[in-house]
Structure formats: C-alpha cells, structure tokens
Amino acid sequence: MERPATGVTYQRFPRVKIRELKDDYAKFELRDTDASMANALRRVMIAEVPTVAIDLVEIESNSSVLNDEFIAHRLGLIPLTSSGAMGMRFSRDCDACDGDGSCEHCSVEFHLAARATDSGQTLEVTSTKDLRSTDPKVCPVDQAREYQQALGNIDPYDADPQGDHRQVALSPF
Secondary structure, rough: OOOOOOOHHHOOEEEEEEHHHHHHEEEEEEOOOOOOHHHHHHHHHHHHOOOOOOOOOOOOOOOOOOOHHHHHHHOOOEOOOOOOOHHOOOOOOOOOOOOOOOOOOOOOOOEEOOOOOOOOOEEEEEOOOOEEEEOOOEEEEHHHHHHHHHHHHOOOOOOOOOOOOOEEOOOOO
C-alpha cells in the first residue's frame, strides 16, 4: 500500500494486520492511526454484537426497604447470555404480538421470588440461584454453565470458576 502524500495525515490510511481469526474471536493489530479511529472501530464492533438485556420489570410485591426502581435497575445490570439473540425480533418490529413485547419471538420472561423470613438475618439474592428464565438460551451468564451441562457440552464435575454474584441483600424489618 502506498504511503499518504506529504501533508496528509496518517489517520485516513490505517493498516490492519489480522493475527488470529475464529468464528467468535478475532485478534488484530491496528497501526498508523490515532485513538479516535481505534475508538470508532471499537464502537462499531460493540454495536454489532447482538445482546439481550432486562429492560421491563414488573414487581408484584415488595416489602423490602429497597424501592422498586432500585431493584429494577440492579436486574438490568445482570449480564445475560445472548446465544438466542440472533433469532429474536425487536419488540417494536414483532407482528406476532403487535409490538407489546409479550410473545416468545421478542421477549424472555424471568422470575425472581425471594423472601427474608428470619428476623435479623440478611438474605443474599443472586442471579444464579434466584433468577430463573423461561428460555434457557437467554439466561444470566453465571447460569450458562448449567445450560451447557444440560446440553452435554461441559463435564458436570469440572469446577465452576465464577460462582454466585450477589444482586441484592434483603433483611426483614
């Protein structure tokens, strides 16, 4: 490749060298450019990864000291696996439920039931043991291991490196 003419900045002629390329992984070098070009490339790559997130939370009963919005925000921060994301529709584009997000084509339902019953004792609510998905392909990242074990892709006797991740601590009052 020819070098840019004198007076032209190198930003417009970056060089990319692919080091390693797999179906779900790429390792590359980006040269002869500045941080803004690298950041733009990073943003495009992140935007193109299909993701699923908790964005609508309906709380039936909450007697804890934590308000509903706080709990909903914490649930929205849970990282979810998204192996099923490519097969899902955006709720606004779903014609099966007229865009209200109430069908299996554009939504996944999670259930969480936790109650602190022992007075003076704190109950730790975690995404691993307390949050359950109706679709095993879309679940909290720390439950993905169970899903893979059910499919026979992971040896059930291997140690789990992640463990539980506490979402909320509840105490009766």
